[in-house]
Amino acid sequence: MSKSINRREFLKRGSALxxxxxxxxxxxxxxxxxxxPENFTFAYVSDSHITHVKGKDFxxxxxxxxxxxxxxxxxxxxRPDFVFYGGDIAQLGKREEIxxxxxxxxxxxxxxxxxxxxxxxxxxxxDYWRKQLxxxxxxxxxxxxxxxxxxxxxxxxxxxxxxxxxxxxxxxxARLDNPQGSPFMVGEAQREWLRKDLDKVDKKTPVxxxxxxxxxxxxxxxxxxxxxxxxxxxxxxxFDKVSVLYGHVHQIQYNQIGNISFNSAMATAWPWPxxxxxxxxxxxxxxxxxxMNRADPFFERDATGWQFINVHTGNVDAHYxxxxxxxxxxxxxxxxxxxxxxxxxxxxxxxxxxxxx
Amino acid sequence: MKTITQTYLxxxxxxxxxxxxxxxxPFTQADLDRWKAEYMTSxxxxxxxxxxxxxxxxxxxxxxxxxxxxxxxxxxxxKFQQQxxxxxxxxxxxxxxxxxxxxxxxxxxxDPDMVDLQSYIHWERRGVPLAPGKH
Ligand SMILES: [Fe+2]
Ligand SMILES: [Fe+2]
Numbered sequence: 001m002s003k004s005i006n007r008r009e010f011l012k013r014g015s016a017l018x019x020x021x022x023x024x025x026x027x028x029x030x031x032x033x034x035x036x037p038e039n040f041t042f043a044y045v046s047d048s049h050i051t052h053v054k055g056k057d058f059x060x061x062x063x064x065x066x067x068x069x070x071x072x073x074x075x076x077x078x079r080p081d082f083v084f085y086g087g088d089i090a091q092l093g094k095r096e097e098i099x100x101x102x103x104x105x106x107x108x109x110x111x112x113x114x115x116x117x118x119x120x121x122x123x124x125x126x127d128y129w130r131k132q133l134x135x136x137x138x139x140x141x142x143x144x145x146x147x148x149x150x151x152x153x154x155x156x157x158x159x160x161x162x163x164x165x166x167x168x169x170x171x172x173x174a175r176l177d178n179p180q181g182s183p184f185m186v187g188e189a190q191r192e193w194l195r196k197d198l199d200k201v202d203k204k205t206p207v208x209x210x211x212x213x214x215x216x217x218x219x220x221x222x223x224x225x226x227x228x229x230x231x232x233x234x235x236x237x238x239f240d241k242v243s244v245l246y247g248h249v250h251q252i253q254y255n256q257i258g259n260i261s262f263n264s265a266m267a268t269a270w271p272w273p274x275x276x277x278x279x280x281x282x283x284x285x286x287x288x289x290x291x292m293n294r295a296d297p298f299f300e301r302d303a304t305g306w307q308f309i310n311v312h313t314g315n316v317d318a319h320y321x322x323x324x325x326x327x328x329x330x331x332x333x334x335x336x337x338x339x340x341x342x343x344x345x346x347x348x349x350x351x352x353x354x355x356x357x
Numbered sequence: 358m359k360t361i362t363q364t365y366l367x368x369x370x371x372x373x374x375x376x377x378x379x380x381x382x383p384f385t386q387a388d389l390d391r392w393k394a395e396y397m398t399s400x401x402x403x404x405x406x407x408x409x410x411x412x413x414x415x416x417x418x419x420x421x422x423x424x425x426x427x428x429x430x431x432x433x434x435x436k437f438q439q440q441x442x443x444x445x446x447x448x449x450x451x452x453x454x455x456x457x458x459x460x461x462x463x464x465x466x467x468d469p470d471m472v473d474l475q476s477y478i479h480w481e482r483r484g485v486p487l488a489p490g491k492h
Contacts, residue, residue, distance in 0.1 A: 049421075051415070051416060051417070053414075053415050053416055057415075059415045059416070059417060060415075060460075061458065175420060176421075176424040177420060177425045221425075222424055270421065270422050271422075272422070272424065273423070273424070273427040273428040277427040277428055278424070278425045278481075279481075279482060279483075279484060279485055280425070280481065280484075294428070297450075297453065297454065297457070297458075298440040300457070300458070352492075356428075357430070
């Protein structure tokens, strides 16, 4: 098991180090045979929603969340192999927002791989994002693990073409609880690309998939959902170990479906309520998930954060680093065969803030 | 309020005049329909204010953090808010969110916008039992 230092300790040392010029900080002790090729860490930052107000003004709160996450990420030691950005850099897909977000993100030490979010996509269907960052679906290998990035926020053409203009479309998709919304999907072309990509990969190779939306169905009305999730899961089924990491939900979720483990990312911008707290509709939060603490509105960074991922022998442990809140570690439990919260999984260990209603 | 009082007066008067008539309902289906329609109009206005219609100096809107007005728990008010140091009504916490995440000016507690916001927030929460003071 890796061990994360407690929050207060981290902040104390972290801010002292920041002031002293960013000396490395030991956040994680990777204890699973450091020499094994499949053991490494990467950082995972998501959902910053950088928002342009006017002129040179951006929403301060969202800027601060991203800056905070980057400052902490830069303190990781051992250095992570790379960083993933999980999508939704921007709020309304504007160039100003993507540029401003990437300017802040340029402070990250190390390589960053980007995932497309719907807030990056629906203004110009991803043109500016791709111009700055390259293709929205790709794969690469790292130390014996095969990584795949998908653009899972596509939707049906008739919806895409229904609106008066790009900004109207963007605003429609940006509204989470929009009754006129449309479900996300990976789509046939990308699924075919994925099938071919995975064809070349040995079935014993651990696979880690990054998408913006969950590649599982949780709650359609807020798009905690991917319409062709089952078809994508079917392509991943032949592999021994698969982990799916997704953003979009701005909250802690984890699940196991067959051979596939799922872990979500927190947002750096703001947290979302769990769908079960909406009393007029049914939703399906994975049973395994122990909910994150309810946010205290008086602390603007509460229930926001970022994560680092410890990959050991092909499984994934997610460390959630949450300013103004308790850090959480959701680790893959080999015996149980699914992710567990290392502290709160037993019902009797849960605390009142984890009760959402 | 005025309409209701007038209706009662009228009914009382007619009941007194027509002695022996079966006791009439104090309001009609048409009244009920109109009152419901008035309320739903307020809900609709509130829904728009909640989703970006409210003047917001930094463009941030309520629905960004409270989709379908979740995590507002109107049924728990009034309740003690530690950071305000007192038992507060729903409108005071609405104003807190207007002043902080929205970086905007608070509404008077009887501002029509404040009323419409609460109509919408309560409507999304209909059916949930009252739980005053709950956290
Ligand atoms: Fe997001
Ligand atoms: Fe998203």
